[in-house]
Amino acid sequence: MHDPNCLFCRIAKGEIPSRKVYEDEEVFAFHDIHPGAPVHFLMIPKKHVASLAQVSAEDAPLLGRMLALAPKLALEQGCNPYPEGGYRVVVNTGTEGGQEVHHLHLHVMGGPRPWLKG
Ligand code: 5GP
Ligand code: ZN
Numbered sequence: 001m002h003d004p005n006c007l008f009c010r011i012a013k014g015e016i017p018s019r020k021v022y023e024d025e026e027v028f029a030f031h032d033i034h035p036g037a038p039v040h041f042l043m044i045p046k047k048h049v050a051s052l053a054q055v056s057a058e059d060a061p062l063l064g065r066m067l068a069l070a071p072k073l074a075l076e077q078g079c080n081p082y083p084e085g086g087y088r089v090v091v092n093t094g095t096e097g098g099q100e101v102h103h104l105h106l107h108v109m110g111g112p113r114p115w116l117k118g
Pocket of ligand 2: 009048049
């Protein structure tokens, strides 16, 4: 459930500080320490799941809930509404998928990008 050696388990527990975006019994969301967009936060299950590749059928409702929550949190954090605004929701999976922290997380990235308008 909780892996004491896992960075994101420790962040979810508050053992390592983060800028919290959202929390409930099963989900924790916090700002990425190296934002790659004007709005960039991460959503994680509190339960330790190493990656999308380790997700089981019993995790499906939780993942669905996280995905459904992402648009609400994105707007709260300053992303503009669909369709002119929007955001990317990305799950890097495994080394060749660009995953560096091995606790499942959704990146939510968006926010105003004036250079995209034209
Ligand atoms: P990955 O490459 O695994 O998909 O993404 C990991 C993300 O976690 C990166 O965007 C990185 O900036 C972020 N990150 C790594 N360590 C920390 C940390 O200690 N605190 C926070 N808030 N984000 C972190
Ligand atoms: Zn973990």
